[in-house]
Amino acid sequence: MAVSSDELEFLAAVHAALTRMLDTATHRVATGADVAGDRWTAERLGRMLKSHLKELREEPDAPPYFGALHLTDGERYRIGRRRVADAQGTPLVLDWRAPVSRAFHQARAADPQGVRARRRYGWSGSTLTGYEDETLAAGLPSLSRLVTEEIERPRVGPMRDIVATIQPDQDNLVRAGIGDTVCVQGAPGTGKTAVGLHRAAYLLYAHRRQLERAGVLVLGPSRVFLDYVSAVLPALGEVRVEQRTLAGLLPVPAVAIDSPEAALVKHDVRMAGVLERALWSHVNPPAEPLSVTDGSYRWRIPVPALTALLREVRAEKPRYGTGRERFRARIVALLQSQAERRGETPGYAWQQRMSRSAPVRELLDRAWPRVRPDALVAAFLSAPADPALSGAECAAIRWPRPRSARAARWTEADALLIDEVAGMIEAPPGYGHIIVDEAQDLSPMQCRAIARRSTHGSLTVLGDLAQGTTLWAPASWSPLLAHLGRPGTPVTPLTAGFRVPAAVLAIANQLLGPLGVDVPPARSVRSDGVVRFLPSGHLPAVVDEALAREGSVAVIAASVDGLSLPSSPRLTVLPAALAKGLEFDHVIVVEPADIVAAESRGLNRLYVVLTRAVSRLDVIHSRPLPPALRSRQAPQ
Numbered sequence: 001m002a003v004s005s006d007e008l009e010f011l012a013a014v015h016a017a018l019t020r021m022l023d024t025a026t027h028r029v030a031t032g033a034d035v036a037g038d039r040w041t042a043e044r045l046g047r048m049l050k051s052h053l054k055e056l057r058e059e060p061d062a063p064p065y066f067g068a069l070h071l072t073d074g075e076r077y078r079i080g081r082r083r084v085a086d087a088q089g090t091p092l093v094l095d096w097r098a099p100v101s102r103a104f105h106q107a108r109a110a111d112p113q114g115v116r117a118r119r120r121y122g123w124s125g126s127t128l129t130g131y132e133d134e135t136l137a138a139g140l141p142s143l144s145r146l147v148t149e150e151i152e153r154p155r156v157g158p159m160r161d162i163v164a165t166i167q168p169d170q171d172n173l174v175r176a177g178i179g180d181t182v183c184v185q186g187a188p189g190t191g192k193t194a195v196g197l198h199r200a201a202y203l204l205y206a207h208r209r210q211l212e213r214a215g216v217l218v219l220g221p222s223r224v225f226l227d228y229v230s231a232v233l234p235a236l237g238e239v240r241v242e243q244r245t246l247a248g249l250l251p252v253p254a255v256a257i258d259s260p261e262a263a264l265v266k267h268d269v270r271m272a273g274v275l276e277r278a279l280w281s282h283v284n285p286p287a288e289p290l291s292v293t294d295g296s297y298r299w300r301i302p303v304p305a306l307t308a309l310l311r312e313v314r315a316e317k318p319r320y321g322t323g324r325e326r327f328r329a330r331i332v333a334l335l336q337s338q339a340e341r342r343g344e345t346p347g348y349a350w351q352q353r354m355s356r357s358a359p360v361r362e363l364l365d366r367a368w369p370r371v372r373p374d375a376l377v378a379a380f381l382s383a384p385a386d387p388a389l390s391g392a393e394c395a396a397i398r399w400p401r402p403r404s405a406r407a408a409r410w411t412e413a414d415a416l417l418i419d420e421v422a423g424m425i426e427a428p429p430g431y432g433h434i435i436v437d438e439a440q441d442l443s444p445m446q447c448r449a450i451a452r453r454s455t456h457g458s459l460t461v462l463g464d465l466a467q468g469t470t471l472w473a474p475a476s477w478s479p480l481l482a483h484l485g486r487p488g489t490p491v492t493p494l495t496a497g498f499r500v501p502a503a504v505l506a507i508a509n510q511l512l513g514p515l516g517v518d519v520p521p522a523r524s525v526r527s528d529g530v531v532r533f534l535p536s537g538h539l540p541a542v543v544d545e546a547l548a549r550e551g552s553v554a555v556i557a558a559s560v561d562g563l564s565l566p567s568s569p570r571l572t573v574l575p576a577a578l579a580k581g582l583e584f585d586h587v588i589v590v591e592p593a594d595i596v597a598a599e600s601r602g603l604n605r606l607y608v609v610l611t612r613a614v615s616r617l618d619v620i621h622s623r624p625l626p627p628a629l630r631s632r633q634a635p636q
């Protein structure tokens with residue numbers, strides 16, 4: 001529909017309001033520090049104002065609103081990525097996360113939620129090009145033209161937000177309560193990553209105070225993936241979410257790689273028990289009484305009393321570090337009661353002196369010594385032994401020669417072991433909410449590293465069992481949720497695929513049977529898409545042809561060494577192992593049989609690779625196709 005003068009007038013008012021908001025924010029940053037009473041307030045205020053200014057400056061050319069709601073009570077609201085208010089503070093545009101905005105995504109003919117009509121705006125940059133009205137009474141098409149256009153647009157550059165076209169089942173997940181842990185089993189391209197990022201933005205809006213203190217963390221599988229999604233949250237007005245890989249949270253960087261046999265042992269949940277035994281083996285009942293000189297007195301605690309104290313503290317099951325301090329405090333309390341019986345009135349300074357006295361320190365160092373997590377893991381891997389591990393398992397993880405922590409060449413799994421021990425000694429800082437993407441790949445020990453950072457918060461667990469490519473990827477969600485400390489969390493499926501067109505999905509879905517995972521297959525909301533199977537000599541021509549079209553192109557192979565291809569900013573040449581979570585308009589898969597053969601979960605890897613395609617998939621091969629792909633091979 002052409003743009004009416006009313007709409008243009010309204011847009012001009014929104015632009016004016018935005019300019020005024022930006023001017024005010026800039027002015028406030030300039031003067032904020034002067035108006036604040038003290039340095040602390042000035043700093044806090046300054047930070048707040050700068051972050052507000054940064055939010056306003058993000059994407060100045062982005063459309064200021066994407067929709068309008070016309071309610072049955074006559075009210076009209078525009079809805080955008082952030083609130084825009086006029087000089088009097090009256091909102092012109094509501095934030096998409098505000099309660100009223102929910103109806104924009106949820107209302108339908110069967111459940112109109114007080115909505116008479118919904119308007120969707122079309123934009124080219126910041127120019128309004130038209131709009132589309134949906135009257136709920138008349139019933140709705142399953143997807144509007146503007147939504148279809150957005151879904152089918154060519155992909156260039158980083159991932160974009162989906163706030164204008166979010167679907168009701170996605171919206172329910174985004175707006176789930178702060179206390180709810182949700183687990184989403186979603187086929188490729190069903191919007192799991194998008195849902196996770198929008199949920200982070202929503203929670204920060206709806207529970208700002210709580211989460212600003214506790215923090216929100218998005219965990220992704222790789223740096224490449226995090227770079228790809230990094231623009232979404234700032235575009236939604238949220239610049240305060242940490243986006244990391246799990247490895248990036250761990251106490252030591254990985255510089256070496258484990259053999260598959262060693263990795264399997266180190267990622268196994270039994271390692272938690274093994275390390276727990278190794279840590280607590282440092283605590284031993286004292287062999288000698290404690291004797292402390294205090295002026296002309298000498299206080300004594302006999303061995304049985306010390307042993308009883310130690311047992312009492314251990315029975316309370318504290319963390320190792322807390323336990324050590326509690327044991328010290330109980331010893332001092334016992335000394336204090338002796339002093340009081342002698343008529344003394346010991347105060348705080350006396351308690352401090354006793355607790356730091358050499359005999360008390362020496363006793364603690366023998367009975368409940370400090371332990372450095374990396375030193376413990378280095379000692380264990382130098383000579384592994386535990387009843388829970390077989391001889392072969394110990395041999396798989398044993399270092400060829402003993403090393404100190406300083407000389408160690410840690411692997412990613414070692415870092416997890418160190419983190420596990422560190423967590424037994426002292427709780428790591430936690431987050432108010434953690435969003436875990438590609439969660440199907442997590443090992444039990446990785447789940448535990450996440451769980452101990454969310455003891456007081458909730459989780460959004462996103463993944464697809466069919467895309468599990470690690471040695472420990474499970475066939476069902478329940479063990480993984482249990483390791484995350486959230487057993488019994490209901491699993492919500494997403495099956496409408498927004499990325500992968502029907503023709504490509506038909507090929508990829510053939511792999512689901514042989515993968516042996518119990519997941520509902522995806523159905524595509526896109527009827528477009530082209531799939532071709534071509535002999536390997538065609539690769540250069542196919543790449544040239546792809547680059548002549550609009551959109552991003554990826555050549556994905558088991559190994560990209562030796563592939564000589566033209567250089568273009570739109571062409572990504574990618575080993576199959578790095579494709580997870582990404583998408584490209586045109587995907588060219590080279591030798592699928594090699595991808596399958598390269599690793600034990602090669603078929604899952606191929607499933608991931610095939611489902612990166614947004615509109616075209618070319619499979620280039622000279623070796624026979626994997627059996628699962630042969631039956632429904634597309635015509636050449």
Ligand SMILES: Nc1ncnc2c1ncn2[C@@H]1O[C@H](COP(=O)(O)OP(=O)(O)OP(=O)(O)O)[C@@H](O)[C@H]1O
Nearest residue numbers: 162165166167188189190191192193194498499581
């Ligand atoms: N409601 C929607 N409207 C428009 N586009 C959408 C919608 N939901 C998802 N998309 C788009 O579909 C594509 C796939 O989304 P996303 O990467 O979040 O899927 P995913 O489930 O995480 O996929 P995978 O498991 O394959 O990594 C993205 O380009 C995303 O923007």
